Amino acid sequence: MMSILAAKIRLFIRKPWMFVITSIICIFIAFIIGTANQDKIKVPVYSSLSKHETNELLHSLQHSDLFAFQLMNQEKVRTLVSEGKVEAGVKLKKDDFDLIVSSQTANTSLIRQYVQKVYREKKQTEKIAEHSNAPLEEVAKVVNNATANPVFTLEKKSFRGKKAIIIDSQLQPIFGFSLFFVIYTIAFNVFQILKEKREGIWDRMILSPLKKWEMYIGNLIYSFVVGYIQVALIFTVFHFGMDIDFHGRFAEMLLLLVPYVFAIVALSIFIVGLVKNEQQFNAIIPLISVSMAMIGGAYWPLEIVSSKVLLTLSKFVPVTYGMEMLKGAAIYGNSLNDLLYPISILFFMGVVLMGIGINLVERRNV
Amino acid sequence: MMLEAVELTKQFKQTKVVNGVNLYLEKGEIVGLLGPNGAGKSTTISMISTLIPPTSGDVRLNNKSVIKEPSKLRKVLGVVPQEIALYSDLSAKENLQFFGRIHRLSGARLQKKVDEILEQIGLTDRQNDLVKHFSGGMKRRLNIGVALLHEPEFIIMDEPTVGIDPQSRNYILETVKRLNEEKQMTVLYTSHYMEEVEFLCDRIYIMDKGSIIASGTKEEIKNILSSENTVEMKVEKVQEPFIDALRLQPVVNHVTVQDRVITILAPKEINVFRLLFKLAEETNTVFTSVEIKTPTLEDVFLHLTGRALRD
Structure with a gap:
């Protein structure tokens, strides 16, 4: 497994452009949209x-x-x-x-x-x-100190008991576009499994003493790490480079990325299990990622969506829970307990999709 | 040490791609598996190398089935796939190091083995170049080299010379011969190039439409045609009526046309020259040469299947 990881890292160093370009585009778009909304x-x-x-x-x-x-x-x-x-x-x-x-x-x-x-x-x-x-x-x-740490805190709630809606026009695009672009990075890395199968590299590994699970884990861990580093890097650039305030919860943000990135790795292997070739994959990935981003509230806050159909659909999309987690922690100041629901849903999606996905990839005769 | 396939059959949906194939490999021999594209060679060797399970039949190593316990065979087996199964963005050395590591080689032992393989396949000078910058022949050589890393006793080569220049092909054939002679490596060599199989192999299996249609030593196979002659005619221009007339003759078995060369098989006891000249005159065909040749494996294949190997 370590040898697979080492080879993948070497290949990444040789060809980092996909990673670099998607990261730059993401930072650029989030910056433009964030600052456009932020003009005083x-x-x-x-x-x-x-x-x-x-x-x-x-x-x-x-x-x-x-x-x-x-x-x-x-x-x-x-x-x-x-x-x-x-x-x-x-x-x-x-x-x-x-x-x-x-x-x-x-x-x-x-x-x-x-x-x-x-x-x-x-x-x-x-x-x-x-x-x-x-x-x-x-x-x-x-x-100033007394104002920052008041003795009493007043919380305003509506009669329906729902929390007040807060739209942070800076963090919304940063979270949204990071979660959207990382889908491409992860999916294209997971797709290498199918490519290597077609090229016969996978067969060489099967004939070696490597176990099947080592082959999958090696490839999927690599995809996970690359995806995670990309989002973490984007957040770091905004936090330290552009002084964007994550409301003091930057470290939690990095931790909360784990279930989302895991779910996207699982979704990617599921898609790889469904497609037959590179052309199909290249066609299906933008369709899925863009629609997930729209439905899941990556492009615009889900709080402003009133359509029941869209809100129901959003329940089946990992982006929804990714945004819910990040915004919940940074904007609404939710505790880990409050965030357990989206975290568990993402882990559940991850486990189910990965199980089905690996099964499909194994059955597919490339 | 012996590796054998017993009644191997593979069925995809309603189609039998491989049908009851029996073959064996004994230590130190080079065995050819010959057949046109689509004959079922690749599926057969995928089953023998335990990459795909057979629908029925068995693969045995020293008389013990390896279908359920493939690791025993995999330890002693190297496979050279038809595809270039290499990372094109890694160098030759890095590819060998990676595949060596997954075969549990490490440290000085890995380094020594990598250097040895690079030497064997003649890529020592280019070891640090990325594979994507290699010629087709160099990629094929490295493709073979990777399969030799764990010092297998059996090596299965699936058309290892497809799409390369004659010089590289000769280099590969010489390498295979050397491996067999120096390391006593047992080779199963599949190809649709008759001359390669004739050059390399001690025994040959001929496969067509999923079945073995002939097997034996080169001589034994050529003896299938001991009662027939191969007549090769070179003509100024191929006249269709002449070809049609040849095909209608009961004494002429199999007619093939390639450029301006017409080849037929005819019984040895019959003198066909008179008939050929008569038909040529009737159809305005002008010969530039007419030659009787000893049957080749290609002729045997033509005789057995009614079509040429590369049809």
């Missing part, structure tokens, strides 16, 4: 305060996920607003601010609310510092 609303700002006070206020304003505040001179801000290039501008003052608008839009009230909130928090911190005679920085630190 530009809000120009000018100030009548000192440079130090302005910078402090601006720093507080920059914490918004929705708005990007940019310091400019008064004239430029007014021009941008009057020409309609921005929805609103802000004049920063000591205890208050002016909102400069040319017309009321949905976003102008959001901007007003946000800036008001920042001023309120600033004022609150100043008042505490004034009454406690503590340095302002120290108070700010304590307040």
Whole structure:
């Protein structure tokens, strides 16, 4: 088995292009879609305060996920607003601010609310510092810490008891496209079994002291490892290279990939057992992977799908459970206990499909 | 040591691809299995090498069945498949190392064996080149080399010279002969090239449509035609009426036409020359030469099956 793995690794080093290209495409598409959804609303700002006070206020304003505040001179801000290039501008003052608008839009009230909130928090911190005679920085630190770790947590639920829907426009494409592209990587590696059977290499192995299970395990472990490394690599690039926040659960993400990658390896051997030749395989793989990605919520969140037919179909697709696991952990903050359902389904799918798949491959007379 | 196939039969759905084949191999001999494409040679050797189970019949090593316990045979058997069963993106040396490892060779023993095989198949200088850059002949040589790694006592070669140039073919034939002479390796050699089998083999089995139709030493097989002559006529232009007329003659057995050479089989006791010249005159056929030849294995095959080996 180790000799099979060693040979496969050597072959991978000789021809890594399929792996590299699918990884790059995946990162590129996830990045484009993620950042396209992530564009912040530009809000120009000018100030009548000192440079130090302005910078402090601006720093507080920059914490918004929705708005990007940019310091400019008064004239430029007014021009941008009057020409309609921005929805609103802000004049920063000591205890208050002016909102400069040319017309009321949905976003102008959001901007007003946000800036008001920042001023309120600033004022609150100043008042505490004034009454406690503590340095302002120290108070700010304590307040921030208290906000991050509240004594009480309020959880909002609807009357039907369902969890609130959260759509993370950055993580959705990263998870979706990684789980989608890895299907190709794994399937094309598993397909090598059929190719080697046709080329007679498999027969040479059968005639050697190698056991059949070693031949299958060697090939399938290799496909699993390559697939796993690809998704892990994509996540790593986004996490460390592009500073994407996995909500502190990056390590869990890597662990949760195991059942999904296992299920896809099993699905691939099942498909390899069904097809007769390379042409059929090349035709069937895009069909299956694209439809699974659409049904399973890799392209768009399953939360926005209302069709009962599609939702029922999604129950039979590994991508659904892969997305459920990853989003459950990263976005909804689910515990391992909550994730046991998709994990078990993926392992179940894996075991069943692998059993049938190996049986089909064995029966097929190449 | 003896390997034998007893009443081997393989049926796929309603078609019997191999029907009751009996053959044996004794230590140190080269046995040819001759037959046209589709005769059932590859299926027969797949069954003998335990790759596919027979529908009925048995494969025995030293009189013990190996169908249920194939590992005993596999230890002493090397198979050279018709396909190039190699990793094209690995070098010759890496391929040998991989297949050596799966035969449980390792360390210095593996290295020594790999070097020895590379020497035997004449690829020492090209050992680090990727197989995909090899010529057809070099790939075929390496294909043989891989089957020799575990020093088998029996080697089954399924058309090992298909699609290669004459020089490479000679090299392979010489290699097979040398293996047999120096290492006492027993060889079952399948081919549809008569001259290869004539050059290599001590005994021959002729197979057609799934059955063995003749067997014996070269001489014994050629003696099947002891009562007939092969007459080879070269003509300026092949005239269809002449061919039709030949086929209608009761004394003429089997007529084959290849380019401008017409070959017939006719009883030795009958002088067919007069008849041939008469028919040629009637059909405006001009001979450039007419020759009586000693029967070859090809002629025997023609006699037995009514068609040429490479039809």
